[in-house]
Amino acid sequence: MAKRNYLSVTLKGIGMGTADVIPGVSGGTIAFITGIYEELLDSIKSIDLTAVKLLFTLRLKEFWKKINGNFLISLIAGIALAAFTLAKLMTWLLENHSIPVWAFFFGLIAASTVIVSKRVPKWSSTNILALALGAAAAYFLTRVTPTTTPDTWWFIMLSGAIAICAMILPGISGAFILVLLGKYHYILNAVTELNIGILGVFLIGVVIGILSFSRALSWLLHHYHNITIAALTGFMVGSLAKIWPWKTVTFIYNKEGMTEMEHNVLPGQFEAMTGEDPQLLTVIGLCLIGFVLIWAIETIANKKQEKTITANE
Numbered sequence: 001m002a003k004r005n006y007l008s009v010t011l012k013g014i015g016m017g018t019a020d021v022i023p024g025v026s027g028g029t030i031a032f033i034t035g036i037y038e039e040l041l042d043s044i045k046s047i048d049l050t051a052v053k054l055l056f057t058l059r060l061k062e063f064w065k066k067i068n069g070n071f072l073i074s075l076i077a078g079i080a081l082a083a084f085t086l087a088k089l090m091t092w093l094l095e096n097h098s099i100p101v102w103a104f105f106f107g108l109i110a111a112s113t114v115i116v117s118k119r120v121p122k123w124s125s126t127n128i129l130a131l132a133l134g135a136a137a138a139y140f141l142t143r144v145t146p147t148t149t150p151d152t153w154w155f156i157m158l159s160g161a162i163a164i165c166a167m168i169l170p171g172i173s174g175a176f177i178l179v180l181l182g183k184y185h186y187i188l189n190a191v192t193e194l195n196i197g198i199l200g201v202f203l204i205g206v207v208i209g210i211l212s213f214s215r216a217l218s219w220l221l222h223h224y225h226n227i228t229i230a231a232l233t234g235f236m237v238g239s240l241a242k243i244w245p246w247k248t249v250t251f252i253y254n255k256e257g258m259t260e261m262e263h264n265v266l267p268g269q270f271e272a273m274t275g276e277d278p279q280l281l282t283v284i285g286l287c288l289i290g291f292v293l294i295w296a297i298e299t300i301a302n303k304k305q306e307k308t309i310t311a312n313e
Helices: 005-021 027-033 037-045 049-056 060-066 069-096 098-117 125-144 153-167 174-180 184-192 196-223 225-243 267-274 280-312
Strands: 247-254 257-264
Touching: 005 027, 005 069, 005 174, 027 037, 027 280, 037 069, 037 196, 049 060, 060 069, 069 098, 069 184, 098 174, 098 225, 098 280, 125 174, 125 225, 153 174, 153 196, 174 184, 174 225, 184 196, 196 225, 247 267
Parallel strands: none
Antiparallel strands: 247 257
8 A cells, every 4th residue: 555545544534433433323334435344354353363472572563564554553543533523522412412412313323224134135034033132132221221331341341342343344333332331421521531541441342342252243244144134133223212312310229329210201201201392303303314314325335335346347
């Protein structure tokens, strides 16, 4: 790759970072559209035990070449720049305009769910069962998961490991996984405040996810593609409850302290219970905008894929 192209990689990283901050927009899809998806996957797969041995034996030049270091560092720089730039804005929006923001996110996730489902060429009874189980599991998690999840190191690390797997899959949003785990706002705050401790633990989880979970997911996609995609689709369907715009909060007291639990309500119920405007027209409009945005991004990605296939034939 010519030296000047690394700036292009950084710009593509900015696009990925922007997507990864917004639940519903997949950084993997942006990577695909910009033509770096395969190189990204190959670079991630190159981070293996051999690479680790090269690093710890200080054979740094060989290590850097094996992991495609110039590409990865340029991409990571762009992702980090976008994440740190947008984190403060997203935090402010969630604190001051939560209903419109969650409405927009709901449209994004709904569209992503439809698009991911289209990757299953034939819906057999087995695939439908996988979808149902995925949806049930996700919905159960949204019901039992409190508003605030543990801030302990192991849970932050686990969140990073799971989120990175989603971030490298076209159509699946890593930020959405953080929302489901109750750590989206928490990590945004850590980025905004430059909390090195939290971010360090999160990044360790990311590395663990790349070295382990992402490989397992890759194996499942290669050997049980349709069932895996069907289960992921169901998981996204069931998870929509987590980002429903209108919520009320109750507090449960037990021996471990106070726990916040969210409850989804209809717009009229929300207004009656809170006295606040449900902003129904705004919610519908932003939800539609989010849906159309994802559909447009996916259409561009599909056209690029068709051109690539045609060029290779």
